[in-house]
Amino acid sequence: MRWSWVVVIVVLALAGMAAGCGGDDESEADPTAAWASDFCTAVTTWKDELESVASDFSSPSDLSEESIKSAADEAKSATDTLRDTLRDLGAPDTASGQQIQDAADSFSNTVEDETAKIQDAAEGVSSITELPAAVSTISTSVSAILTAGSEARQTIEDADVDGELRTAFENSPECDDLSSS
Secondary structure (H helix, E strand, O other), rough: HHHHHHHHHHHHHHHOOOOOOOOOOOOOOOHHHHHHHHHHHHHHHHHHHHHHHOOOOOOOOHHOHHHHHHHHHHHHHHHHHHHHHHHHHHOOOOOOOHHHHHHHHHHHHHHHHHHHHHHHHHHHHHHHHHHHHHHHHHHHHHHHHHHHHHHHHHHHHHHOOHHHHHHHHHHHHHHHHOOOO
16 A cells, blocks of 8 residues: 555545535534534644645655655644644533543544554654555554544434534535535
């Protein structure tokens, strides 16, 4: 598996978690709408940064020890920002806000842990012969991120019994880019 595919898979995993976003403007006076907007903005920013990293690997000749390490550092920095932003958001102002915050926190912890493993694998590459082992580790971490994203999405959907957050996502223009991913 090429590095660019790995990064693209990670991007799509998180974008899939926020599927269902997109729609009309919602009053920013609504705290649930503001939470959804901030959530989608954080995820979109993270996704865009990872896509930028992936674009650096458009051909196998772009792979080098330094480029792999640099990409891992950039992905970690973007992930740290996402984690901090999601934690700072707190719980949405809904009946199930705490469950939703717990799911987002759990997901961000998994992304943080798995991104650290990806970075360790990339830093462990000192020659092209070590690349297959690193790709294997990265693939396992990507799979864990995909699973965590699916689980968080399901938890959020199950917790949002009144549909307050779903409506906020659907009405937030900041979620438009995620729903088209």
